[in-house]
Amino acid sequence: MQLDPEMFDPVCPSGALPFRIGDKWTAMIVLCLENGPARFTELRVPLKRISPKVLTETLKAMERDGLVTRTAFDENPPRVEYELTALGRSLLALIGAVREWSSAHLADLLAHRERSPLSHRPGESRLAAP
Amino acid sequence: MQLDPEMFDPVCPSGALPFRIGDKWTAMIVLCLENGPARFTELRVPLKRISPKVLTETLKAMERDGLVTRTAFDENPPRVEYELTALGRSLLALIGAVREWSSAHLADLLAHRERSPLSHRPGESRLAAP
DNA sequence: ACCACCGGTCACTTCAAGGAAACTGGCGTC
């Protein structure tokens, strides 16, 4: 799998989104695995700012929940592949819905936020979906 | 508006859901306002465990983002009504999608989690949608 | 002998969300 290092546009306000699927990175990982398995280091490329610690934590949680499978090959150098399960793939539709909402309404929300007199942020009304 | 105090079943693992819309309570508030405006104290009924502080914070964030409007009537005792905007109402579809996913797949996820050897939780793979 | 690669782990810190409890203030009532 070749993952585009730019697949998560830094300009795209993924972080400002009022949706969240799983942990902070879960939805992005699901998207990374959409077109087939990937290995640990491959995932780190598009997920530019993730630390290995957080990536393992997230992947472990996803594995525990049956969203991905982890396959370690006894080779050298070591190789580990992560792949979406059917359950994990079922999240794709949801992520799609979130993205649709975002492209239709997020600009609205952001514009309103900027205009608002309550503009200082005591709670960003986060949502998550990259 | 009469809000059913039991509309958020304590048995329903809303808290375990791997989705989240806005702050912790945002989606529930949207649901509470689905059928018309409600006032501060009315919202506190179904949202049993919310503190007034958190409720105001959440409502302010939602108002700032254009999801709800706040209307204060100069009466006695004071009355304040919160109502969904069109933008806020647009979230209903999303919440519906999340609920559909949940009723189709959440049991799966939870079962997997329980079965898993990684069962102790270093990251619940949260999602939010009540 | 040294280095890099892979897929992590470990120890530590920061930061913000969320919760608990008490208080406010104008008005009406008993």
Added chain:
DNA sequence: GACGCCAGTTTCCTTGAAGTGACCGGTGGT
């Protein structure tokens, strides 16, 4: 004069997600 209602505010505290940076162990290359 005390009490209660509504819609909050204020202060304090706990928790846990997330980030930083260092380190590890086996192998293959030069």
